[in-house]
Amino acid sequence: MVDHVFTILSIALIIPISLFLGVMYSFLIRKLSARFQWRVGPIVRMYGDLAPVIGSTRIWQPLYDILKLFGKDALIPSTAHKRLFTWSPYLSLFFSFAAVLFIPFPGLPLLSGTPYSLIIASYLLIASILFTILGPAASGSPWGAIGARREVELFLVAELSFVASLFVVAVTKGTLVISELAGFVGSIPMMLVTALAGITMFAAMLGKLHIKPFDMPEAECEIVAGPYTEYSGKLLGTYFLAKVFVLYNMVALFIAVFLPPLSSSVLWLPLYVVAALVLIFLLAVVHVLNPRYTIAKALMWYTKIIVPLVIVGFIAAFFLRVVA
């Protein structure tokens, strides 16, 4: 009984936490990329004389963007499949939020102790991205269709590396429960295999989060806004909210699976924050340093470098299991 009450309380608590962290992460990526480009970016402390008129800080800029979209009209194109077009953003948000519940946060294990929670979490994350493909594909717009097609192509390779690198860790540690993975510190060879899987997972994250060399699905100004071209108002806002949750999920999952001791107790909270900041910093650096790949180059990069690395990881993990 107490357990159930604690689970419900922690679920109520994770909603503001995940939203807060997701918004923070997207703000940091924007701010850091702006600083790298010698821009100011969303301002942290507004100039004194402007503060009363336009607010004292812009740390919440990604949240303001979403809130503003909720206050605008949503136009639905006459060529769209209306039901799929309007429901896709909500389903994408639903699945990305559902995944939040299966990934532990320091002090809040949530549902991460459920059997097969690793598989459930990765399925929910994949489902969320699937609906960012289905909605635009139903929009009837050529730009939406091209964006959705690029998203599918990237999805095939990025998801493969994502799921495979998670399974390398699962095979190494012999469990499919995230909370067990999170508390498990193995021998040095196991750590090496986990580190290899961590690198491939980071590469998969780039594709899933559309970080710069892999932002061709929403290639701005090239194919208008890609999948989001026909979306407006609260439907677009819902998609952006789903993206915020996906960003939180990816960072939290990375920390839970690849930095095992960090996610078990509330005492690790400061280190969790540091790890998340380092990860976001790395994502921002990659985002700034790279140009946009063509879709063929991205596929080749994934299939020639990341997938063989994952296979090597798999073989090593299997070998470790057999020897152990």
Next chain:
Amino acid sequence: MGLIDRARIYSPWVYHLHCGGCNGCDIETLAALAPRFDVERFGIQLVASPRHADILLATGCVPKQFIPMVKRVYNQTPDPKVVVAIGGCACGGSLFYDEDPENYAILGSPDMLIPVDVYVPGCAPKPEQIINGVVQGILKLNEKATRRSK
């Protein structure tokens, strides 16, 4: 002021509606978005689809062939929206506009087709002027939104 109204002032997204003209105003518009003036610090972002936009930055005079596109982009922008006309051509047609005899190719300024809220004259206006125009546009946007909610 409600949270959504405040968010509207804090995050105006602009769409660059190039109606025609010589590109001078477009270069200045982009200069306003570039590192020196960097309007992103106030939340102003350039978006690629008119469906995401709050403010349309119209530059240049409208060639007759371009009439349907200008109307269409305006209709594609969801309410509440504001149009800011940038440059002499967008404000009054400039030297391309002729009443009698009518110019065979150029219709005139975009306000002959769509309602324009803010005019930024100049050939080409400086980035500071454009930013000022956008700020006036944001105030009008807020006015429009409150009028709509009543």
